[in-house]
Amino acid sequence: MFDIHSHIIYHIDDGSRDIEESVKLIEDAVSQGATDIIATPHYYIESPTDPVRIREKLSEIRAAVMAAGIDVRLYEGNEVLYFDSMTERLKTGEILTLAGSRYVLIEFYPLESYSTIRKCVRNVRNSGYRPVIAHAERFKGLRENGLREVISMGAYIQLSTEPLSRRGLGAILDGETKFIKDALKNREAHFLGTDMHRTGTRPPVLKDAVRWAEKHLDSGYASQILYDNAECILKDIEIER
């Protein structure tokens, strides 16, 4: 699986706390089938990340991972909490796009209005970038209005892997898990992401999600959300809709 959402860069946000934890997270993800991971530290208007620092740490992590004999490719990125002027910071390079492409990972406050989500998609598209909505299952505005309209406006959808590992009554009653499964069955998602943070809290959960996708989705679509669409990010080409 190609994981487009992770907090594996240490000491930069609420993710990994040191380089050892970064390596452990990556090792765990790879043992479950991760082949490629984009590092997406949180970017907030009031506490911006420094792209130079992200790249330096990512280089250190690549070296440590290689020394540990872990076979994986790592890429740079950010996860931006949406604000109107974010497109200016994309243009200056203060905010990192996904693997240097025109794709940008964006999140919202959980209760953000649907109109703001649509405005975001419009703004980002009009500025020449491709918005990828992070863990789309979390936003009330999308759960209430569905994904079809924002996709038609040019958004791409990332859903979380962890809820697909939930079992029993809890999973049946959980609205986010149902939303994820329905969106996947309706082919309304483009990517899966672990959003891994730390080894203790929010560790990577891939294996069960990959298994679920392979069991419940046709093989062509499963391949798109697990690998092929993310390859379009690396090539910086539009994903077929």
Ligand SMILES: [Fe+2]
């Ligand atoms: Fe995240």
